[in-house]
Amino acid sequence: MxxxxxxxxxxxxxxxxxxxxxxxxxxxxxxxxxxxxxxxxxxxxxxxxxxxxxxxxxxxxxxxxxxxxxxxxxxxxxxxxxxxxxxxxxxxxxxxxxxxxxxxxxxxxxxxxxxxxxxxxxxxxxxxxxxxxxxxxxxxxxxxxxxxxxxxxxxxxxxxxxxxxxxxxxxxxxxxxxxxxxxxxxxxxxxxxxxxxxxxxxxxxEGWKGKEALPKLESQLDFNYKIIEKIKDIEQTHLCLGFKGVKMGKREVYPLLVVNNILGGSMSSRLFQTIREDRGLAYSVYSYPSIYKDGGMFTIYAGLNPMQLDEVSYLINQEIENLVKRGLTMAELNKAKEQLKGNYILGLESTSSRMTSIGKSELLLGKIHSPKETIQMIDDINMEEIDKIISSLFGSNDFAAAVVSKQGHKDQLEKMLTKGLR
Incomplete structure (x- = not known):
């Protein structure tokens, strides 16, 4: 408690x-x-x-x-x-x-x-x-x-x-x-x-003195959808795609975590299975959300052979298109819920994790959810919320891209950005 x-x-x-x-x-x-x-x-x-x-x-x-x-x-x-x-x-x-x-x-x-x-x-x-x-x-x-x-x-x-x-x-x-x-x-x-x-x-x-409370003002967060690349003498190409995410403290965070788990947040995810396991095109491929008070970002990453950028980009495109058109199955939703609950509960066994969870929540949100409340919010995720978050992430077809490679790929990525992923 x-x-x-x-x-x-x-x-x-x-x-x-x-x-x-x-x-x-x-x-x-x-x-x-x-x-x-x-x-x-x-x-x-x-x-x-x-x-x-x-x-x-x-x-x-x-x-x-x-x-x-x-x-x-x-x-x-x-x-x-x-x-x-x-x-x-x-x-x-x-x-x-x-x-x-x-x-x-x-x-x-x-x-x-x-x-x-x-x-x-x-x-x-x-x-x-x-x-x-x-x-x-x-x-x-x-x-x-x-x-x-x-x-x-x-x-x-x-x-x-x-x-x-x-x-x-x-x-x-x-x-x-x-x-x-x-x-x-x-x-x-x-x-x-x-x-x-x-x-x-x-x-x-208690003797810690300071000025009056700093104003807690949220700032306007504008998203810029463009491409940046960096040339380095390396063997792999490192690709990151970024989409508009969700603000900290919003109910949408929970369905977002479900979508992330299914798309690229685990070894059984669609991106990992398609790009690494089925095709052998990348050693590392995953997705994750970044959640802040003013807004958030959803990232897809792949490290790959430079010659396979087009194919991997196409496969990422296909998985996003499948997600937008078909959504998740009930089996996937239930599996992702259990995955989230399991990860959360395992984290509760560490005093460091619990200290971090309550400290960060109080600092940035001014409130702390109990484990029972958190589990309930995960259990309450429904398919309508899943469809909404998928539409919010990928419906507008807007994204930014960053690539680090020994050769320029900006033209390839600009074509993707011009015509959209799908």
Whole structure:
């Protein structure tokens, strides 16, 4: 059962007590990511995430790592399009230390100029590593293309140019803007004593001061349907197709997940079976939805031999056409529902997954669905909703495309875009 508390400074705390485990996962969530950035400071959220591990007034970077390793714990963080999260997983007896470390990182990080320069180099290497992965490049290019006029299209890591322009003052200025109690959530899942846990969090976080709540304004999300390509000296061609998706928090998310499972979201999906298993044309082919507060995108990806682009594009086209004309069978709908429920329930067995689920939901939606409610929403999906989401995804015949290859394919893709997939 989930519980929610709000401290006097506006900080929200959400908890789920799981008495039969011996561990605890705790995360500090901040509602800021690349979506909150601009062309001048793109990558600042991710840079700050790195800097919070580089030492505080109480602990060096090595002290943080040694302390967590010394209790057999796990510490990490991630930056996404719409949020940043710092989290620890420890034995339940070490909850006080976990809270203290997170508070120390949030409030006492030094942002030493020498460490900033070193970490800048680390992130530049991270960008280089990402650029050496053409599959990742294709997905990022698609996001930049379809969200061309919106911050959702910005890369989370930033660019070399923006990273080189950042200094201690700009990092701290951004952090002071967004790292405020009203813009944050602490989520805890695992075995704990509720009273002592809350007292410990209050002691460390109730003094967190900040400006009034940031305005929660949704921005207009326009979709750009065009083609972008990048030439790289690689063996495969990496193709991404992007379609207009669904907003976070909408009922349509659930039928969308069903359609994704059937089309390309699993090894038994239509795309995987047709393109990989039956024809042997690709090692990797799949689909997935990206769901944000302002809107969403649905992506189809394939990694293939450059000579087989036309054939694979044709097969993708055929599967989409079959989906639009014939929809799903009842057997497929029921199978996909069971698949979704199974994946969801298996995820509930991890305290980290449960901490992530309740923290992100509270941060971005302001509400948390119980497992019973979630299972019911999956069970309630009907064929009419499936038909509507298929029409919404593919009915307009609008899509964007990104391709990474050693040879140009833009003319081929432009022909597809001009005449439509179907």
């Amino acid at each position: 989930y519980k929610k508390y709000t401290l006097n400074n506006g900080l929200r705390i959400v908890t789920e007590h799981i008495p039969y485990v011996k561990s605890l996962s705790i995360g500090v969530w901040i509602e800021t990511g690349s979506k909150n950035e601009n062309l001048m400071n793109n990558g600042v959220s991710h840079f700050i995430e790195h800097m919070l591990f580089k030492g505080t007034t109480n602990r060096s970077a090595k002290d943080i790592a040694d302390t967590v390793d010394g209790i057999g714990g796990q510490i990490n963080a991630f930056t996404a399009k719409e949020c940043t999260c710092y989290y620890l997983k420890v034995l339940d007896s070490h909850y006080q230390l976990a809270i203290d470390i997170l508070a120390d990182m949030i409030f006492n990080s030094k942002f030493d100029p020498n460490e900033i320069d070193k970490e800048r180099s680390v992130i530049l290497e991270e960008i280089s590593m990402y650029e050496d992965s053409p599959e990742d490049v294709a997905h990022d290019l698609l996001s930049q293309t379809i969200f061309e006029d919106h911050a959702l299209g910005y890369p989370i890591l930033g660019t070399r140019e923006t990273l080189l322009s950042m200094d201690r003052e700009s990092l701290l200025s951004y952090m002071n803007e967004y790292y405020t109690p009203t813009n944050a959530v602490i989520s805890v899942a695992g075995n704990f004593n509720e009273d002592t846990l809350l007292e410990e969090i209050k002691e460390k976080f």
